[in-house]
Amino acid sequence: DQQVKQNSPSLSVQEGRISILNCDYTNSMFDYFLWYKKYPAEGPTFLISISSIKDKNEDGRFTVFLNKSAKHLSLHIVPSQPGDSAVYFCAARISNFGNEKLTFGTGTRLTIIP
Amino acid sequence: DADVTQTPRNRITKTGKRIMLECSQTKGHDRMYWYRQDPGLGLRLIYYSFDVKDINKGEISDGYSVSRQAQAKFSLSLESAIPNQTALYFCATSDLVGQGWHTEAFFGQGTRLTVV
Numbered sequence: 001d002q003q004v005k006q007n008s009p010s011l012s013v014q015e016g017r018i019s020i021l022n023c024d025y026t027n028s029m030f031d032y033f034l035w036y037k038k039y040p041a042e043g044p045t046f047l048i049s050i051s052s053i054k055d056k057n058e059d060g061r062f063t064v065f066l067n068k069s070a071k072h073l074s075l076h077i078v079p080s081q082p083g084d085s086a087v088y089f090c091a092a093r094i095s096n097f098g099n100e101k102l103t104f105g106t107g108t109r110l111t112i113i114p
Numbered sequence: 115d116a117d118v119t120q121t122p123r124n125r126i127t128k129t130g131k132r133i134m135l136e137c138s139q140t141k142g143h144d145r146m147y148w149y150r151q152d153p154g155l156g157l158r159l160i161y162y163s164f165d166v167k168d169i170n171k172g173e174i175s176d177g178y179s180v181s182r183q184a185q186a187k188f189s190l191s192l193e194s195a196i197p198n199q200t201a202l203y204f205c206a207t208s209d210l211v212g213q214g215w216h217t218e219a220f221f222g223q224g225t226r227l228t229v230v
Contacts, residue, residue: 004156009154036221041223041224043118043204044204044221045221046220089157101162101172103159104156104157104158105156106155106156107157
């Protein structure tokens with residue numbers, strides 16, 4: 001049972017345009033969400049996160065939006081740059097008095113076209 | 115040097131062989147994790163440890179075992195490797211940050227394991 005889903009395995013975007021990566025979840029107990037970026041031959045690296053008490057978090061070119069009623073979050077990258085080409089994973093967590101662990105989505109491969 | 119180091123980086127082994135993947139970290143984190151990545155399935159949690167005396171099964175622990183030798187070391191073993199354990203394996207660490215219980219995980223570079 002995939003509790004965190006990324007329905008688009010791949011996405012291509014022109015350089016300078018906006019990239020929008022989507023993630024859906026089914027467990028309403030998730031209260032913290034993260035996005036990770038992964039380059040080939042490297043481990044995932046943390047990109048940006050959002051708590052369920054917020055609906056938006058921004059960090060430079062990256063913004064994450066959370067729609068709790070729809071159980072949906074999205075990552076916006078603007079403007080997109082060639083170095084953004086990577087696999088992006090969303091992840092979710094349930095606060096449980098220290099017993100937290102992350103549940104990951106299946107990933108979306110983003111390709112930025114120069 | 116990387117904060118989270120995995121050895122080996124690549125390994126080919128035969129079906130039925132025992133193999134150990136090792137992970138060490140210099141971040142001083144108590145929490146360590148083993149994930150595997152498969153195409154189309156994302157990252158799935160195998161085992162995790164919140165301190166040296168604490169070991170927990172993840173969602174896909176069958177066929178695997180772990181050992182937390184020290185705060186900095188967490189090993190994953192395949193007692194009798196089978197071809198469907200061919201995957202990319204990642205070790206990760208995390209720690210609590212502030213009152214928000216942030217659990218940003220830091221990953222190693224991965225071990226590509228092929229079982230033939």
